[in-house]
Amino acid sequence: MVYLRTGNLLQDEENISNGIKELIGTSPAALQTFLQNQQLKIYDTVSTQKLNSFNKLYGDLGIFTDDANSVIMHQIRNKESTELNTKLLKEANKDSDNLVNTTELANRKYEMNEWSVNNKKDTLFIFSMLFIMISGLILVTGLYKLNVISTSFWMLLSVPMILIFVLTVIYRSQYTNVYRNKRYWNRKRFEGKSGTIPMPNCANVTQGLLDAANAASGLVPLSS
Amino acid sequence: MSILCPTDKEYEDAALNTDLLGPPASVVAKPLLSYATAYDSEGRNPSTSANAGMLTETTLDTIINNITDEKTNPKIPTIPEKATRKDKDDFDIKQKKLKDDIKAEYEFYYCRYIYCLNKLFRSISTTVPSNGNIDTTTIEKYLKLTKDYNIKLNDLIRIIHKLNTKISYNNTEAGLLLKGQDTQIEQLMKSLKEHNDKLSGKNTVTNLRKDMVKYTEEKGRYTDNLLKMYSVLNIVALGLLVYVYKSAS
Numbered sequence: 001m002v003y004l005r006t007g008n009l010l011q012d013e014e015n016i017s018n019g020i021k022e023l024i025g026t027s028p029a030a031l032q033t034f035l036q037n038q039q040l041k042i043y044d045t046v047s048t049q050k051l052n053s054f055n056k057l058y059g060d061l062g063i064f065t066d067d068a069n070s071v072i073m074h075q076i077r078n079k080e081s082t083e084l085n086t087k088l089l090k091e092a093n094k095d096s097d098n099l100v101n102t103t104e105l106a107n108r109k110y111e112m113n114e115w116s117v118n119n120k121k122d123t124l125f126i127f128s129m130l131f132i133m134i135s136g137l138i139l140v141t142g143l144y145k146l147n148v149i150s151t152s153f154w155m156l157l158s159v160p161m162i163l164i165f166v167l168t169v170i171y172r173s174q175y176t177n178v179y180r181n182k183r184y185w186n187r188k189r190f191e192g193k194s195g196t197i198p199m200p201n202c203a204n205v206t207q208g209l210l211d212a213a214n215a216a217s218g219l220v221p222l223s224s
Numbered sequence: 225m226s227i228l229c230p231t232d233k234e235y236e237d238a239a240l241n242t243d244l245l246g247p248p249a250s251v252v253a254k255p256l257l258s259y260a261t262a263y264d265s266e267g268r269n270p271s272t273s274a275n276a277g278m279l280t281e282t283t284l285d286t287i288i289n290n291i292t293d294e295k296t297n298p299k300i301p302t303i304p305e306k307a308t309r310k311d312k313d314d315f316d317i318k319q320k321k322l323k324d325d326i327k328a329e330y331e332f333y334y335c336r337y338i339y340c341l342n343k344l345f346r347s348i349s350t351t352v353p354s355n356g357n358i359d360t361t362t363i364e365k366y367l368k369l370t371k372d373y374n375i376k377l378n379d380l381i382r383i384i385h386k387l388n389t390k391i392s393y394n395n396t397e398a399g400l401l402l403k404g405q406d407t408q409i410e411q412l413m414k415s416l417k418e419h420n421d422k423l424s425g426k427n428t429v430t431n432l433r434k435d436m437v438k439y440t441e442e443k444g445r446y447t448d449n450l451l452k453m454y455s456v457l458n459i460v461a462l463g464l465l466v467y468v469y470k471s472a473s
Contacts, residue, residue, distance in 0.1 A: 032349065039345040047338050050377055051227060054330050057384045061326065064391040065319040068303055071398045072315055075307040078405040085412040092419040099426045106433035113440030120447040127454035134461040141468050 111183060118185035122176065126169055133165045227327075229335035237365065240336060244372050247332040252325045256383050257376060259287045279379055284386045291383075292390055303398045330380055337373035340366050 137158055144154035181187035235243075246255045260279065267283030269275045279287070292302060304311045344366035347359055 036349050039349055043341060043345055050334060053381050057381060057388060060388045061323060064388050064395060067395045068391060071303055071395055072307045072312050074402050076309060076312060078409060079306060081409050085416055089416055092423060096423055099430055103430040103433050106430060106437050110433060110436045110440055113437060113444060117440055117444045117447055120451060124447060124450050124454060127451060127458060131454060131458050131461055134458060134465055138465045138468050141465060
């Protein structure tokens with residue numbers, strides 16, 4: 001801000017005129033000295049004032065340009081920060097996608113393992129059943145060889161055991177190959193062969209709903 | 225910051241009159257007052273007003289607009305909307321040039337003003353009281369020069385002041401823009417944090433799934449062992465059955 005020190009100049013002017021009035025009647029030398037002193041004083045005041053005004057403005061200019069400098073640095077910082085955050089966000093999105101894929105993959109692997117384990121357990125059931133059947137056959141064959149039981153009784157005991165085992169193997173094999181869901185072990189496939197749950201056919205209600213929908217869309221007037 | 229004028233330098237009258245037109249290009253390439261030359265005869269306050277003879281606000285605005293027009297005068301620094309490191313370097317160079325030019329221009333006029341003022345006072349003090357003869361020609365010459373240089377200095381001061389105001393206003397405007405950018409960054413950070421939180425949540429689910437896969441694999445190995453054991457048992461049992469069947473016969 002520039003301030004014109006007009007008050008001081010007027011004061012100086014008044015002092016000068018008072019000095020001149022006092023000295024005008026005495027001697028020209030004293031008058032000259034007085035005028036020189038006053039001129040020097042005015043000269044110093046004016047030059048200092050001009051310099052001070054400029055110094056103040058120049059200092060302000062320095063402050064404002066420094067301020068602008070800091071604003072630019074702030075903008076650069078903001079720009080870099082935004083770029084960095086955007087990059088991080090993109091990376092996070094990518095990580096998120098990867099994670100979803102990994103989760104889905106792990107889930108599918110879990111399902112496959114579960115199906116495989118259950119299939120092995122089914123085989124284990126057949127194996128254990130075979131073992132039981134063979135053990136039974138060994139027992140009845142041993143009794144038969146020791147002549148404890150007759151041939152017909154041996155046949156009567158052995159054939160059902162073998163038959164039960166064979167039928168069980170066939171049934172389970174068929175069930176797994178044809179009816180069992182290929183993804184979830186404990187689900188059965190129907191494939192539309194078992195029919196659907198019948199829905200009640202309410203003609204009046206259906207018509208009413210259709211009329212209401214048509215009226216709402218303004219296509220057909222509501223039927224009476 | 226101080227301005228030092230040469231005390232022993234004598235300026236020629238013709239040079240003083242020429243210098244009123246502005247410093248040469250070797251001192252300042254494009255002086256600030258060169259933008260005000262068109263307003264010398266007009267665009268100043270009337271003699272009856274408080275700031276008589278000074279440039280009017282409208283004139284100053286026009287001058288500042290011309291000065292800060294980057295296309296016509298690229299040395300005046302302005303804040304670009306999306307600053308880069310290069311802009312910062314350009315700005316540093318421009319602002320240094322501007323400050324140096326302003327100082328050189330003010331120094332140019334100030335030293336001549338001081339010289340003329342000094343000459344004026346000297347001519348008054350040496351002629352008036354000594355013999356009563358007044359050297360009106362010399363006094364009027366230096367009075368006019370002093371007055372003209374004073375006007376130049378006043379114009380320059382007012383232009384610098386207005387330029388400061390303009391830069392300050394630009395800073396404030398840019399500051400408001402920064403606030404918007406700060407808010408945007410805060411939102412981005414918030415979004416990033418939310419994303420990370422979600423990601424760590426998803427990570428837990430993924431780890432659970434991976435553990436479940438490991439569990440089923442373990443279960444599979446356990447069932448494999450049982451299968452192998454039963455295979456051996458069945459072979460042994462079958463052998464035993466054949467042995468029992470054949471032994472007694």
